Structures are given as C-alpha cells and as structure tokens.
Amino acid sequence: MTTTETETTTTPTIQKGYVGQNVPRKEDRRLVQGQGTFFDDVKRHGMGYVHFLRSPYAHARIASIDVSAALELPGVYGTLTGDEVAILTDPFFQIAAEPGANVRDYALAVGKVRYLGEAVVAVVAETRELARDASELVMVDYEPLDVVVDARKALEHDAPVLHEECGGNVSYSGVWEWGDVDKAFAEADHVVKISELHFDRFNSTPLETNGALVEYNRGTGQWTLICNNQFPGFAAIMMAPALRVGTNKLRMITQDIGGAFGNKITTHPQLVALCLLARKLGRAVQWTEWRTDFHQSMSHGNERWFLDTEVAVMADGTMTAFRTKALDDAGAYLRYEPLGGVIWSQVAPGMYGWRNLRLDFTQVMTNKAPCSPNRGYSRMQQLWFTERIVDVVAHELGFDRVELRKKNYVQPEQMPYETPNGCVYDSGDYPRALDVVLDLIGYDTVEERRKDAASRGKLLGFGIGSTLDSGTNNFGQSQLLNPELQFSGNNEVATAKLDFFGEIVVTLGTVPQGQGHETTASQIAADILGCDVDIIEVRAGHDDYWNSHAGFSGTYASQFAVTGLGAVKGAVEDLAHQMRTLASMVFQCSVDDIELAEGFARMKENHEAALPFMALGAIPNMNNAGFPIDPPPMNARFVFRPQFDVPDKEKKFGNLTLTYSMQIHACIVEVDPETGVYEIVDYAAVDDCGVRVNPKIVEGQVMGATAQAIGAAMFEVFAYDDDGNLLTPNFYDYHVPHTLDMPPLKTAAIESPSPFTSLGTKGMGEGGGGGIHCVSAALQDALMTSGRAIVTSSHNPYHRVWEMIRHPERSREKVEVVSK
C-alpha cells in the first residue's frame, strides 16, 4: 500500500547507531493494551464533574444569570459564573499591541458572549449526568446583538463590534515589505492578478478532546492539573497572572495525549475556571470537553483571505515579485493571536526565489470560535497562497507547472538561503525532491491516464503541492507585532540521571501526543551512553515537578527533533562526561582514557577495567566516602537554546526559525463532471527533514499530515451561517476521512542535514498542508478542458467543484493578466 525509498544527499553529521534505525516504540506496549493514561482515565475520590453551559448566541449581552435552581438539585456541588471570575481573576495577558491589547478575555464570559459555544457558567456535580442535568436548570437571560461572521464585513465602519474597548474589530495590522516591489512590477513583462483567494477554516480534530482533572491544595496554595495541554509554558504564563499567583503554584502533569496538532494550546480559560472551582468547592474537579464543544469553541485554524494579489512575471517565467492583502479572521478572542500575523513570514516567499514582496496583513475578530494554532499554523496558509499563485501563473501564461517551479525554486547551491526578510532556509534540494515525487507518482503516465479517464467520462487532473515546515521558532518574532513584548529565542530542557541501581532515567519538558518522544530520545541517549536502548527510561509525558521545563517547553511547531532532542543530547552528554569522570576517579586515570560502550564505563586500553552502570550509580548515591574530590552526582540538566537574535523591528527582518523541513506532494484526481464528485486515485509525497532519528516515525508524521490535508481539501470545514451558527459542529456533518476515503500512497524521503543543529535533524510533523495545495492544483488541472476555472479556495468539496464546472466564469472573473 505504501512504498518508501530514501536518498541521502550529503553525508550525515552524526555516527548512526540507534539513530537512523526504526527502533520499535516504547510507547506502544501500554497503548495497544489499553493501559495508557489519558487525563479522563484518572479519578479522585469525591471529585466533581464539570459541565460548561455555553452560549446559544453568537453575539449577545448577558442580562442575568440565575443558578439557584441548579444549586438545589441534589448532587450538585457548585457553580461558577463570569461575575465571580471577573472578581477573582485578572483578564488574560494579551500578546497584541493596540488595538488588540484592549481585548478583555476571562475564563468565562463576562458581560457579553461573542461566539456561539462560549462558556458562560460552569456547573459541578457528583456525576457527569447530574452536571449536565443541572446545567439545564441554570437560567441565563441574553439580549442578542447583531452578528458579524465575514472578515470583510467586520472591517466596515458600521459592523457590529465585538470588543468595544478595541474601538473596532481589528486586532492587528501591519505592512510587510521587502525588496523593491514597485520597481519589480514596473519592469515585469506580465502581471497576473487574482482578486480573491480564501484559505478556509478547519482544524485537526484530535480524537481526544480537551480536559483536565484539577486539584487544589489548601495548605500550600498549589494547584495540580492533570491535563492534556500541549504547551505548559504558555499556559502557565497565561494562567498565573490571571489567578494572581506565581507559576510555581501551577503544576501541569500530562501523560498520554490523544493527539493535539496545536489544538490543545489555548485551553487556559477552561483551566482557570477549573482552578477556581477546585479552590472554591474544596474538591478535585474534572472536565471533559464534548466533541460538539470542541468544534464550536476551541482552536479553529486561521481563516485567511488573500485579496488583490498581483504577481510580477518576466517573459522567461522568472517570478520577481508579489503583493497581496491578507485578511485574517481570528474569531472572537485573541488567545494565541495575533502571532499568526508574523508567523507566516517564516515562509514569506514559500519555496521560491522572489526577492520583492509586499503583504498587507490585517487581522479582525468575528463572532466565531477563537482561532489558535492548528497543524501548519499560519505557514500553511502562506504556502498554500504561494503554491496557488504559482499554479495560476502557469495556468494563465501557459508555463509548464513543473518547469516553472524548478526555475523559481530556491536552488540547492543557494543554501543556506537568506530570504528577503532575513529568514534562513538551512538546506534542501527542492528541484531534486520534485523529480523524486514525480517519479514516484509516475508523472510520465499522466497524459495516458488522462485519456483513459476521459474514456470513462471522467476529468483527470494532476497537481503538485510543495511546502515547507519551518521549525524551532525564534519567539522574538512576536516583537514584530508588539515591540513591548519580552519574549525572544526558544528553549527546551531535559534531565538525565543514573540512578541508584544503574537505571538511566531521562525527563523532558516536552508534551508528546503521539510523536514517539520516549523512543527517539532513548535512541539518542543510548548512542551516547553506548548501551542498549531498552535500558533507557524516558519518563512518559510532562510534569512540572521534574524541574525539566522552561518557558517555551511543550510540543508544538515542529521542533522536537531540534529542541527536545537537542536538550536530551546536551543532558546525556553531560551525564556521560560525569560517568567517565567518575570511572576515571575509580581507575585513577585520565577522563580521556575512559569510554562508554556495551553498557560499561571502561578503560579504552583495558576493557577488563570496567564499571557497570549500577556501580557508577551507587557511588554518589550511597557510597561516596573516600573521594578527595566530589564524585560527580550522575545527574544532569541541560537547557537547549538555539542561537537567535531579536529581529529588526523596523525592517521586520531577521531569522525567525532555525530549520526548514520540506515536503512535496503530488496527486491525481478524477472528477465526475456531472456531479463534481471527485476521487484521489493516486498520491505521492516526498519529505526532507534532515537526519531522521527514527525513519518510521517520520514517515508516520508525513502520512498523518497527508491524511489531514486531504480531509481539509475534500471534506472538512467550519462553516457558519449568518447568525453565527456553526453548521459542522460534530463528526456527523464535519466529515473526516475514514479508511475507505484514503487514496493509495507512496512516500519517499531525502535527508539534507541541517547545518544549524547538533544532530543534523530538522523539526517536522506539521507538514505544511502539502495535500491541500496539491488537491487544489489537481482540481484546477482537471477543469482545464471544462471551463478553465481557477481554484480560489483551499477547501473544495463536491459542491464547489460542481460550481466551478457549471459556472467557471465566477472564478475566471477573479483573474486577470496584464502583459506588456
């Protein structure tokens, strides 16, 4: 069903032992036995179950709330309303500068609701069912207000305003311009204009929803949150000031998490509500988000218009400039936004060599669920945009789509390549990768397949989707949006110890949700310590009490292979040095005479002089007399910090990300011209993420990203009506791909090691939405003989394809070519 081939373009920078092998995953054993520990699996005696009563209106004033009837129901422990929250907490910190800075966001709606599904009252009861029953007895009086769901309408002067304190619906706007855009357009042989492109709203719907079990220790004022938040550093920064405590009073614990994909970052409002309830009621409280609540209220991916786009093209096909107006729809609150307003610029020119770019970015708030990171966060939108315009340029000017890409791609000899805004693409051979994927899908058979499809009444289309996955953020880019922010750089922490009886224990600050961190971390550790991978224990999950986390700890943004593994490498190398030092003390020789191999610390020249790990562990722990100098403790903590400067805020210039993985996807679709129904009949993807620590795990990420992108392209969208009702609030209407929906898939991998990372690895995992880009492209290709519609939306369900066939003029109206 899949085949995998690998090419290595340069010699890897690390000696491969376990690294590079498909070591079986340590996580698997417990998960296939149903012995994982997900937050809802944990119980506490006397705990209360929480149900959030949510707004049925997209925009309304809260006139009154009466919880008295709910409190009278036997088995109800208590409630929490926005009025209490407004007294007990301060509004959440806002990343935005003015006007977005004035948003007041709390754990529950205060005074007003701004999207359907917003949590208004929390009810806690003895059982899940009772909490649900009691919520129906809560009386909330709403005064509905006018609703705005279209970002373009949100900008109009008479639009309903969500946050009066902001004076309008704009949260952030800025002009991003580099090179000499006007000159490039003046000199262009062709200008291709596209009036409207739209990246649709969806997210990754991890199968496990959000939730937490929260306890409060009255004696110490300490909260413990057993949860599945994937970015505890961010959550703590948001929650602690709101709760008016230090971050040391919030202990976040996670173990197994049922997927996250970025959608489990901004749960701090609900977590604060739970903290308040645990303290108020004097008992542990537990909340599990309903699927419908997740769809209606949590972490939608950024929806973005690209308006009035123009692309400058020379006669030979060199694309020299583009300019566009990006209008980003952030939903009703800014929880991680407006960071989306800068993060796209990590990949501003996509994979192409444009040197002159202008993007006017405006972000508005609308009466829809708040946006926050979704797999491919903000880069996917920009990469879809660049792929779209390249395809439209080829379409309109008659260039071959493959040749146009190869000509305009950043070339391998330019690597490391500085983009117009100072980002550095570390390594990669894009034209070669394109050849690999074309070969994989059988590009030379496309025309023959097209004829065959035509004989069966189908329109065949072939499309390419090239994309980048930028990883390891420099959080200093936040200052490009708000110069007052005190965030910059990045970090991750790991500890490694050799315990009493020789156990090797590693802890991480990361928060895995299926990426196999325990396994890949142990591969790195075993290679350094010269021992069997099976004896390495990497503690499952995350726990603040391990003291192995820092402000940016978490698992998000395609960085583990650099930050997490970088931290592990640092900590284990430190431990290894301690082990060799201790052995040298015992054997009275120099540290350089000692090696770690085959599970021993031994003299290089005399393998008989060897100490097993147990012996080393015992000395500092239990048997440390007789040493003139302190024996090293067999305990190491390492903070990995990538080398970054704060970007130039004036020019919006600087290195925003350390590594750039790359994927190129290709697909073939067959369209039924009568119905618009289409099928992906063939699919191939090539991935280059530098050195692959565990190739099977990497491939798994590529596959998962592909499946989600196919879902987003064909089926998944968060569609709203004009009243702000979400029309796809659950898996019934929001169809995600099932087994029978999947096309055949071939994958291949290339390794272009990163020159910037200690292991040559690059973060990967998000993928960059390659599947969305190639399906858009394939559909446009299929419709060449049936009206030549251009694809202007990222989401192309059957009805949209049908419309493009029936009314191609509607999309053709959006494109214009002006040639010299």
Next chain:
Amino acid sequence: MLLREVSYARPSTVEEAVSLLTEHDGARALAGGQTLVNVMKQRAASPDVLVDLADLDDLRPITVSGTTLEIGAMATLASITRSSEVEVSRPILAATAATVADVQVRNRGTLGGNICVNDPTNHFPPLLVALGASMTIRSASGERVVTAEEFFVGVFETAVGEGDLLTRISIPAAGKGTGDGMAGVTLGAHGTYVANAAASVVDGTWRIALGCVGAVPHRATAVESALDGTDVDEAAVRSAVEGLGDTLDPPADVHASAEYRRSLAETSTVRAVLQAAEKARG
C-alpha cells in the same frame, strides 16, 4: 453526550411491548439504538420510557413467504447483508445495507429502526418506496398493513404512532424482468447521502423514488410515465429526467445548495434507472 433520566423496560413478547407503548405516554421503542441513543445523547429527544425490543425474537427472522420477502423489523443491517434469502429475492437490499455507515452500526442497527426515523438522508426510505414495500404495524387494536408511501408521513414522522409497533417489512421478491438500482452522492465513502434516487422496474413498469429532497421520499411520477413500457437507453432516460430538478424544492445546507441538489437529484435518477434497466436485462 449524556441522556436525561429515562425509564426502561425490556419486554419478552410483542404483546408486552405493545402494552408498554400504549400504557406510557412518551414511550419510544428502542431497536438498535444507533439513531435513538445518539439523538438522546444530544438531548434532541428525551422519551420518558424506552421499550427495549432486544428480546423480541419473533421480530428478527428474514424469510420468504411465497413471492414475498419478509424482513422482521428487528433484523439487523448486518443480518440483511448476510442473508441468503435477501440475496436470492431482492439483492439490492443487501447491497444497500452493506453501505450504511460501518460494521459496528450495522451490527446493532435494524431495518425497522432505520425506516422509523424517516431521516431524509437515510438509504432505505426511498429504496423501499421504489420496491413497493409494505409495512405491518401492530397495536393494541390489532394489525394493519400500509404501503411504503403511506408509511413515510412527514418530517421524521411515520405511520407508526403512539402505541404502535412496526413488526415486519414485506418486499416483493424479484422475478425475471425485475431490475433495481440505487445511486447518489454521499459525504465520504459509506457516508450520509447528500442526494439519492432508487429505481425499480418490473416488467417495464417503473417506480422511482428520490431521497434527500423533502420530508418523505418523492415519487418521480412524470419520469416513471415517460419510461413505462419503453426501451430504455441512456438518451431516453436523460430526456425523461430532464426538468425533474425544477419540479423539486430541495433544502439547502452546508453540503449542497438547492440548485446543486436539484442537479444531483437528476443525475442520481438517471444513474439509478440505468442500473435498474441493466439488471432487468439480466
């Protein structure tokens, strides 16, 4: 996701079941639960009493009686896919059942439960209308038989009223010269229908029913008349179906505009008819 309080009874005979349904206002029959339990989880409907039909073995069998295929209302969709009686008598029922949702749903979901919901996107209402099925309903006052058209009454409403219990669905066995077809567009493979049409020809006489365009299956009588007794080729079918969409008033939703549904209704009808015609030719 959590039901309101409800009372529950599990009778052992059809008579007991009818008694319970008659005695208790707001009592609902619980068949496979694949729709009802999920509806109750949403709290979109909260009957006071659930009458669990699981022990009513009399309602499970699939038999052939003369030239009629009798399917017990509690026959699961899985049992229909495996039934040799269905395969021999009216195979389209098995082929259709095999595309409903997934294995887990088919293991619990029953034909009776499926049609009693009368969800406009369900597979069986238009199919049973096209096949000319009839339904047997038992109540305290006895038994009555209604045609499929009489059975599907309105928005999520059937002829099964308070105190009634559907016991059996009867379908004429397919003889020579019979052909059945069903076509449509679903939301993903084996997903819910966005538009569908079922067509059946028996010795040159057509029955064509459309789902997804109204509260009840819609008989495309003009198309039937145009095709009755004629030699059916693609051109003739397309000609007969042309304009069908304009006679419909289908709903618009997130998956389809009214215009798109009208178009899909026509295309599905053409395809269902051509499938049936080919089957009839043997």
Next chain:
Amino acid sequence: MATTPVSEKVVRVSVNGTTYEYEVPTRRLLVHFLRDDLALTGTHIGCDTGSCGACTVHLNGVPVKSCAVLAVQADGAAVTTVEGLGDEELTPLQQSFSDHHALQCGYCTPGMLMSAAALLDENPSPSEEDVKVALQGNICRCTGYWNIVEAVVAAGKGVA
C-alpha cells in the same frame, strides 16, 4: 403482564470473563459504565454522535460502539474490551500494530484493535479491502490509516 419501567436496574454482565453485578441508572451509556464504574479505561470516547468508533467493544462477540448502547442493554451479555484481548503477552495483532507503526497517540487504538480482532475472528486472512471495510467505523487522526491497514493484513497473513 407488561414489565414495569424502571430508572435504575441491576445489570449482570460478563466483562473480559469476569461477571459483574451492578446497579446502574438506566440512562447510563455502556462506555461510561465500563470506564467509570468498572475502571476499564482502555475504551475511549472521541465524539458525541456515535461517529468515531473509539468506544468499540465486542458485545456478544460482535463489534459495537459502546457509546450507542445503554449499560442496561448489556444485561445478560458478554462484553470484551481491549483489556481482554491478551494478557501479559501482546497478541500477534497487537504486536503487528507496533511493528507497522499503526499507532501514534494510541487513542483510537483500542477501538481499532477491537474492530480488527473481530474481523480476524471471522476472516483470518483478510484482504486490504476487507480490512478497510472492517475499520470504516474507526476514526484515526494521526496515522492516515495506511499503517493500520497494513498491520491488520500482516496479522492475518501471520507475518505480524
């Protein structure tokens, strides 16, 4: 004489070979009974419309979604959950999942295993298409299904 409807009932159900007698509210879903009352947390909940299959268990030997079954409907029945698939040793199917990287976060995995195990009971050497049909009711968001299908086919061929 008709039975009297009740809102609480003692259910007697065999789960993974152990018989339990337990009084439950008649409105309780089987999945909550398993997870909360019997502390068998291997069966998971991923949706609220009976769409995702994470809750799949065997009820009298056939795979069903335990979120669409009331606990009282399991009275007198035998239920198998993921915890009952094997013991200390992984079954060939479980081993095949690990060998083929057919799980990432592991949340859909118990449901997938239950559906796959039921298939293999009935069809010991399923084709790729057979496996896809059997797993159509189980959503996964991490893997894209390709490795899962491969793992089940391989388990069928005995090359786990």
